[in-house]
Amino acid sequence: MILVFGQTGQVATELARLAPDALCVGRDRADLADPDTCHDLILDLAPSGIINAAAYTVVDRAEEEEALATRINGAAPTAMALAAARLAVPFVHISTDYVFDGAGDQPFPPDHPTAPLGAYGRSKLVGEQGVTAAGGTTAILRTSWVFSAHGGNFVKTMLRLGATRDTLTVVADQIGGPTPARDIARACLTMLDGLRASPERAGIYHFAGSPDISWAGFAREIMAQAGLPCAVKDIPTIDYPTPARRPLNSRMDCTTLDRFGLTRPNWREGLADVLTELGARS
Structure with missing residues (x-):
């Protein structure tokens, strides 16, 4: 039995679809703010493998709740990894491009030095370090710009706003790879x-959609595929201030995925599938 931490999030929802025999647990059974419950649940259930698809992901709020974000994103996956190592079962943990500083314009390889810009990235880095130090058989999968037909995400926000506005301003100097949750x-x-x-x-x-694009470019493709006439105007990040700094460069080098026979997914194809599921494709 595969144990999945996460139940209603984007990736967890897709895991439940793809692996219906997996046990997906939410806060009622494993509150990540209490890492010991995660550790003990693994030992009680003795699964054959574990995937952590749960996290504190409210990037701006994390600036005010860094201690909570670090318990959920740092201490909880560390506790999971320690339990997995004790049982000698594999553990896959999802992380983020926010562990990097976003400098330059080249894709970050997995071994590039980390330098988070804010509390969310720091909390995820604590988790990476704890999972690695646990000493078990683990894979940390850093991904970016996740979207799906579920929960809150950029695609759904653009569809909602694009249906009621003639023009939207979207940042054009942040570049990365939108990634369908189903592919993750x-x-x-x-x-x-x-x-x-x-x-x-x-x-x-590293696992991110291809090709790399700006948020503004992604928004334009959403409007085009959905048949919405809303125009997208490029703006720089400096014109859209947020409590947490976003990395300008979220490009990730995904070449080592070939060790698992994986390649970068085409996010345009994934977007078409999501829009079809939402009934929003033109």
Whole structure:
């Protein structure tokens, strides 16, 4: 039995679809703010593999709640990894491009030095460090710009605003790879199987949609595929201030994914599937 931490989030929802026999647990059974409950649940259930698809993801609020974000994103996955190591079962943990500072214009390889810009990135980095230090068979999957037909995300926000406005202003100097949650879920399951077969593949990996694009460019593609006449105007990040700094460069080097037979997903195809599911495709 595969144990999934997360129940209603974007990736967890897709994991439940792709692996209906997996046990997806929410806060009622494992509150990530109480890491010991996560550790004990793993030992009680003794699963054959574990995926952590749960996290504190409210980037701006994390600036005021860094201690809570660090418990959920740092201490909880560390506790999970320690329990997984004790049972000698593989553990896949989802992380983020926010562990980098976003400098330059080249894709970040997995071994690039980390330098988070804010509380959210720092909390996720604590989790990465704890999972690695636990000493088990683990894969950390850093991803970016997640979207799906579920929960709150950029695609759904653009559809809502684009249906009622003639023009939207969207930042154009942040570049990254939009990533369909369904593809992330598939990658997690593939990596879990791969770790069982070849534990030496443990490590940190990057998984992001292709090709890289700006938020403004992504917004234009959403409008085009949805048949919305709303125009998108480019603005720089400085004109859209937020409590937490966003990395300008979220490009990620995903070449080591070939160890698991994985490649970067085409986000335009994933967007078409999401819009179809939402009944929003033109």
